[in-house]
Amino acid sequence: EPEVTQTPSHQVTQMGQEVILRCVPISNHLYFYWYRQILGQKVEFLVSFYNNEISEKSEIFDDQFSVERPDGSNFTLKIRSTKLEDSAMYFCASSLSWDRSNSPLHFGNGTRLTVT
Amino acid sequence: AQSVTQLGSHVSVSEGALVLLRCNYSSSVPPYLFWYVQYPNQGLQLLLKYTTGATLVKGINGFEAEFKKSETSFHLTKPSAHMSDAAEYFCAVTPISSGSARQLTFGSGTQLTVLP
Numbered sequence: 001e002p003e004v005t006q007t008p009s010h011q012v013t014q015m016g017q018e019v020i021l022r023c024v025p026i027s028n029h030l031y032f033y034w035y036r037q038i039l040g041q042k043v044e045f046l047v048s049f050y051n052n053e054i055s056e057k058s059e060i061f062d063d064q065f066s067v068e069r070p071d072g073s074n075f076t077l078k079i080r081s082t083k084l085e086d087s088a089m090y091f092c093a094s095s096l097s098w099d100r101s102n103s104p105l106h107f108g109n110g111t112r113l114t115v116t
Numbered sequence: 117a118q119s120v121t122q123l124g125s126h127v128s129v130s131e132g133a134l135v136l137l138r139c140n141y142s143s144s145v146p147p148y149l150f151w152y153v154q155y156p157n158q159g160l161q162l163l164l165k166y167t168t169g170a171t172l173v174k175g176i177n178g179f180e181a182e183f184k185k186s187e188t189s190f191h192l193t194k195p196s197a198h199m200s201d202a203a204e205y206f207c208a209v210t211p212i213s214s215g216s217a218r219q220l221t222f223g224s225g226t227q228l229t230v231l232p
Contacts, residue, residue: 004159033219043160043206043222056219078181091159100148100210101167105220107160 002026005019006092006108013082013115021077021111023092031055032075033093033105034067049075050098082115089113118143120223121208128229135179135194136142139207144187147209149190150220151181154204163205166190177201202230 005024013019025032027053034046048055049067066078075094089110107113121185123138141147151163164175171183175199181192207223 006159009157035220035222042224043208043220045219045221048219058219093160100150100165100220101212104150104162105160106162106164109157109159 002106003047003093004092004106004108006090006111008111010112011114013073013113015084015115016081019079019082019113021079021090021092021113023075023108024073025075025092025094025106026106027073029094029106030097031095031098031103032067033095034077035093035107036060036088037110038085038088039092040108046077047091055098079113082113084115087113087115118147118209118211118221120209120221121124122205122207122223122226123226124226125180125197126227126229129197129217129232130231134195135192135197135201135228137192137205137207137228139181139190139192139223140209141190141209143209143211145211146185147211149181149183150208150210151175151179151190151192152206152208152222154206156203163192191218197228197230199230199232204228 007022029089032049037043046058047061091110093105095103119142121140126140149166153159166183174180179194204225204227208220
Protein backbone atom coordinates (compact mmCIF):
# COMPACT_ATOMS: atom_id res chain seq x y z
CA GLU A 1 0.00 0.00 0.00
CA PRO A 2 1.37 3.47 -0.85
CA GLU A 3 2.74 5.41 2.08
CA VAL A 4 3.51 8.95 3.08
CA THR A 5 7.20 9.14 3.91
CA GLN A 6 8.86 11.75 6.09
CA THR A 7 12.52 12.60 6.56
CA PRO A 8 14.35 12.84 8.82
CA SER A 9 12.76 10.80 11.57
CA HIS A 10 14.48 12.94 14.18
CA GLN A 11 15.92 16.43 13.82
CA VAL A 12 17.82 18.30 16.49
CA THR A 13 18.45 21.99 16.01
CA GLN A 14 19.50 25.00 18.01
CA MET A 15 17.12 27.79 18.85
CA GLY A 16 17.05 30.40 16.12
CA GLN A 17 18.08 28.04 13.36
CA GLU A 18 16.02 27.28 10.29
CA VAL A 19 14.74 23.75 9.75
CA ILE A 20 13.08 22.08 6.80
CA LEU A 21 10.99 19.00 7.34
CA ARG A 22 10.43 16.90 4.27
CA CYS A 23 7.55 14.75 3.16
CA VAL A 24 6.76 12.68 0.11
CA PRO A 25 2.96 12.35 -0.11
CA ILE A 26 1.21 9.48 -1.85
CA SER A 27 1.78 10.04 -5.53
CA ASN A 28 -1.79 10.55 -6.78
CA HIS A 29 -2.93 12.61 -3.81
CA LEU A 30 -3.77 16.25 -4.34
CA TYR A 31 -4.18 17.64 -0.82
CA PHE A 32 -1.35 17.91 1.67
CA TYR A 33 -1.26 18.72 5.34
CA TRP A 34 1.00 19.30 8.30
CA TYR A 35 -0.03 18.48 11.84
CA ARG A 36 2.05 18.57 14.97
CA GLN A 37 1.93 16.98 18.41
CA ILE A 38 3.76 18.57 21.29
CA LEU A 39 4.72 15.92 23.82
CA GLY A 40 1.76 15.11 26.03
CA GLN A 41 -0.64 17.28 24.04
CA LYS A 42 -3.16 16.82 21.25
CA VAL A 43 -2.38 16.41 17.59
CA GLU A 44 -2.98 19.88 16.13
CA PHE A 45 -3.68 21.02 12.61
CA LEU A 46 -1.14 23.42 11.13
CA VAL A 47 -1.87 23.86 7.45
CA SER A 48 -3.44 22.35 4.37
CA PHE A 49 -2.17 22.84 0.82
CA TYR A 50 -3.77 22.33 -2.54
CA ASN A 51 -2.97 23.42 -6.06
CA ASN A 52 0.28 25.05 -4.93
CA GLU A 53 -1.27 27.27 -2.35
CA ILE A 54 -2.36 27.18 1.25
CA SER A 55 -6.02 26.21 1.65
CA GLU A 56 -6.32 26.64 5.38
CA LYS A 57 -4.02 27.36 8.25
CA SER A 58 -4.40 27.44 12.00
CA GLU A 59 -3.38 30.22 14.34
CA ILE A 60 -0.27 28.19 15.15
CA PHE A 61 0.93 28.61 11.57
CA ASP A 62 2.40 32.09 11.88
CA ASP A 63 4.97 33.93 9.78
CA GLN A 64 7.73 31.66 11.05
CA PHE A 65 6.22 28.76 9.15
CA SER A 66 6.01 28.19 5.43
CA VAL A 67 5.18 25.28 3.17
CA GLU A 68 6.26 24.49 -0.32
CA ARG A 69 5.90 21.85 -2.95
CA PRO A 70 9.20 22.43 -4.73
CA ASP A 71 8.74 19.63 -7.24
CA GLY A 72 6.20 17.00 -8.19
CA SER A 73 6.88 14.77 -5.23
CA ASN A 74 8.09 16.64 -2.15
CA PHE A 75 6.12 18.73 0.32
CA THR A 76 8.13 20.68 2.85
CA LEU A 77 7.53 22.57 6.08
CA LYS A 78 10.04 25.29 6.91
CA ILE A 79 10.43 26.92 10.28
CA ARG A 80 12.54 30.03 9.82
CA SER A 81 13.79 30.68 13.33
CA THR A 82 13.03 27.83 15.66
CA LYS A 83 11.93 28.37 19.23
CA LEU A 84 12.03 25.94 22.12
CA GLU A 85 8.25 25.60 21.93
CA ASP A 86 8.50 24.33 18.37
CA SER A 87 9.79 21.03 19.74
CA ALA A 88 7.17 18.49 18.72
CA MET A 89 6.39 15.57 16.46
CA TYR A 90 5.43 16.88 13.05
CA PHE A 91 3.17 14.74 10.90
CA CYS A 92 2.70 15.12 7.19
CA ALA A 93 -0.51 13.80 5.63
CA SER A 94 -2.07 13.62 2.21
CA SER A 95 -5.47 12.83 0.73
CA LEU A 96 -6.94 12.33 -2.69
CA SER A 97 -9.67 14.90 -2.18
CA TRP A 98 -10.99 17.23 0.51
CA ASP A 99 -14.04 15.06 1.13
CA ARG A 100 -13.36 13.20 4.38
CA SER A 101 -16.25 10.81 3.75
CA ASN A 102 -14.41 8.96 1.04
CA SER A 103 -10.88 10.31 1.16
CA PRO A 104 -9.28 9.85 4.55
CA LEU A 105 -5.98 11.40 5.51
CA HIS A 106 -2.93 9.18 5.21
CA PHE A 107 -0.24 10.12 7.69
CA GLY A 108 3.50 9.69 7.64
CA ASN A 109 5.50 8.37 10.59
CA GLY A 110 6.42 11.85 11.71
CA THR A 111 9.57 13.86 12.29
CA ARG A 112 10.49 14.49 15.88
CA LEU A 113 11.92 18.01 16.09
CA THR A 114 13.95 18.87 19.16
CA VAL A 115 14.98 22.50 19.61
CA THR A 116 17.75 23.06 22.13
CA ALA B 117 -16.10 25.16 16.87
CA GLN B 118 -15.59 21.53 17.55
CA SER B 119 -13.77 19.55 20.21
CA VAL B 120 -13.08 15.96 21.11
CA THR B 121 -12.78 14.49 24.57
CA GLN B 122 -11.25 11.10 25.20
CA LEU B 123 -11.90 9.87 28.71
CA GLY B 124 -8.90 8.10 30.15
CA SER B 125 -5.43 8.90 28.90
CA HIS B 126 -4.36 5.37 29.83
CA VAL B 127 -6.41 2.18 29.67
CA SER B 128 -5.15 -1.26 30.66
CA VAL B 129 -6.92 -4.49 29.81
CA SER B 130 -5.98 -8.13 30.03
CA GLU B 131 -5.40 -10.12 26.89
CA GLY B 132 -8.75 -11.49 25.76
CA ALA B 133 -10.77 -8.88 27.62
CA LEU B 134 -13.09 -6.29 26.13
CA VAL B 135 -11.52 -3.06 24.95
CA LEU B 136 -13.57 0.11 25.39
CA LEU B 137 -12.07 3.48 24.52
CA ARG B 138 -14.34 6.44 25.02
CA CYS B 139 -14.78 9.44 22.75
CA ASN B 140 -17.24 12.30 23.04
CA TYR B 141 -17.41 15.22 20.68
CA SER B 142 -18.79 18.68 20.63
CA SER B 143 -19.66 20.20 17.29
CA SER B 144 -22.03 22.88 16.05
CA VAL B 145 -22.76 20.78 12.96
CA PRO B 146 -22.88 17.00 12.58
CA PRO B 147 -19.35 15.76 12.09
CA TYR B 148 -17.59 12.95 10.41
CA LEU B 149 -15.90 10.80 13.07
CA PHE B 150 -12.68 8.84 12.95
CA TRP B 151 -10.48 6.63 15.06
CA TYR B 152 -6.76 6.54 14.35
CA VAL B 153 -4.16 4.26 15.91
CA GLN B 154 -0.49 5.03 16.41
CA TYR B 155 1.88 2.17 17.03
CA PRO B 156 5.30 3.00 18.51
CA ASN B 157 7.52 4.90 16.07
CA GLN B 158 4.84 4.88 13.40
CA GLY B 159 2.38 7.35 11.94
CA LEU B 160 -1.34 7.64 12.48
CA GLN B 161 -3.26 4.83 10.80
CA LEU B 162 -6.98 5.04 10.13
CA LEU B 163 -8.90 2.37 12.07
CA LEU B 164 -12.42 3.27 11.04
CA LYS B 165 -14.70 6.16 10.23
CA TYR B 166 -18.32 7.18 10.42
CA THR B 167 -19.72 9.43 7.73
CA THR B 168 -23.31 8.42 6.99
CA GLY B 169 -25.52 5.35 7.11
CA ALA B 170 -25.22 2.57 9.65
CA THR B 171 -24.16 3.92 13.01
CA LEU B 172 -22.14 0.83 13.90
CA VAL B 173 -18.99 0.83 11.83
CA LYS B 174 -16.38 -1.87 11.60
CA GLY B 175 -12.72 -1.21 11.09
CA ILE B 176 -9.47 -3.04 10.80
CA ASN B 177 -8.08 -5.47 13.37
CA GLY B 178 -11.52 -6.35 14.77
CA PHE B 179 -12.33 -2.88 16.08
CA GLU B 180 -15.71 -1.27 15.77
CA ALA B 181 -17.34 1.94 16.92
CA GLU B 182 -20.89 3.14 17.30
CA PHE B 183 -22.03 6.66 16.58
CA LYS B 184 -24.65 7.77 19.11
CA LYS B 185 -25.93 11.18 18.19
CA SER B 186 -28.02 11.56 21.33
CA GLU B 187 -24.94 10.98 23.46
CA THR B 188 -22.51 12.75 21.10
CA SER B 189 -20.31 9.71 21.44
CA PHE B 190 -18.23 7.48 19.21
CA HIS B 191 -16.73 4.87 21.52
CA LEU B 192 -14.28 2.31 20.16
CA THR B 193 -14.61 -1.34 21.12
CA LYS B 194 -13.03 -4.69 20.48
CA PRO B 195 -14.46 -7.86 22.02
CA SER B 196 -11.12 -9.50 22.77
CA ALA B 197 -7.86 -7.64 23.21
CA HIS B 198 -4.66 -8.91 21.69
CA MET B 199 -1.14 -8.02 22.73
CA SER B 200 -0.62 -6.41 19.33
CA ASP B 201 -3.40 -3.89 20.08
CA ALA B 202 -1.13 -2.03 22.48
CA ALA B 203 -0.86 1.45 20.97
CA GLU B 204 -2.18 4.98 21.27
CA TYR B 205 -5.65 5.60 19.92
CA PHE B 206 -6.95 8.94 18.75
CA CYS B 207 -10.51 9.99 18.11
CA ALA B 208 -10.95 12.78 15.57
CA VAL B 209 -13.76 14.77 13.99
CA THR B 210 -14.25 17.01 11.03
CA PRO B 211 -17.40 18.93 10.14
CA ILE B 212 -19.44 17.75 7.20
CA SER B 213 -19.71 21.25 5.79
CA SER B 214 -17.27 21.86 2.98
CA GLY B 215 -15.94 25.07 4.43
CA SER B 216 -13.54 23.37 6.79
CA ALA B 217 -13.75 19.76 5.78
CA ARG B 218 -10.04 19.55 5.31
CA GLN B 219 -8.83 19.62 8.85
CA LEU B 220 -9.26 17.11 11.62
CA THR B 221 -9.67 17.97 15.27
CA PHE B 222 -8.10 15.30 17.45
CA GLY B 223 -8.68 14.15 20.97
CA SER B 224 -5.75 13.91 23.34
CA GLY B 225 -5.35 10.18 22.80
CA THR B 226 -5.69 7.05 24.90
CA GLN B 227 -2.73 4.78 25.49
CA LEU B 228 -3.91 1.18 25.52
CA THR B 229 -1.85 -1.37 27.42
CA VAL B 230 -2.65 -5.06 27.05
CA LEU B 231 -1.56 -7.22 29.97
CA PRO B 232 -0.65 -10.89 29.47
